[in-house]
Amino acid sequence: QVQLVESGGGLVQAGDSLRLSCAASGPTYRITYAMGWFRQAPGKERVFVGGIRVDGDVTLGADSVKGRFTISRDNAKKTMYLQMESLKPEDTAVYHCAAAARIGVPTEISEYEYWGQGTQVTVSS
Secondary structure (H helix, E strand, C coil): CCEEEEECCEEEECCCCEEEEEEEECCCCCCCCEEEEEEECCCCCEEEEEEECCCCCEEECCHHHCCCEEEEEECCCCEEEEEECCCCHHHCEEEEEEEECCCCCCCCHHHCCEECCCEEEEEEC
16 A cells, blocks of 8 residues: 655745645555656646656656756655746646656556545635
8 A cells, every 4th residue: 555645735826936745655655666746727637747766867747837847756755846936827736646666757647556635736816
């Protein structure tokens, strides 16, 4: 079993910053797992934001987050982070973290075995 718990969401204004955390636990979790962030806006599909390998190599998703979002992880703490800068109203979504029992970062939802419940991020204009 693997448990993933996101935290750090909230209501912010456009231009603000926010850092999300995803803490992993459970007897079968391995630090070698690839970790990913997804987001789901109201009425829309869940989309890949980005992910990170155990060695820190990052894959980002949509061009809209490149240059604004940074992903990192602390393997000793079994925690992944999503640092979001210059937030925009269109970043409003529920942000989910996920873990995949593989080294490389998957970009498809179906390739992740474990999911967190999500944390709400709301950006007001």
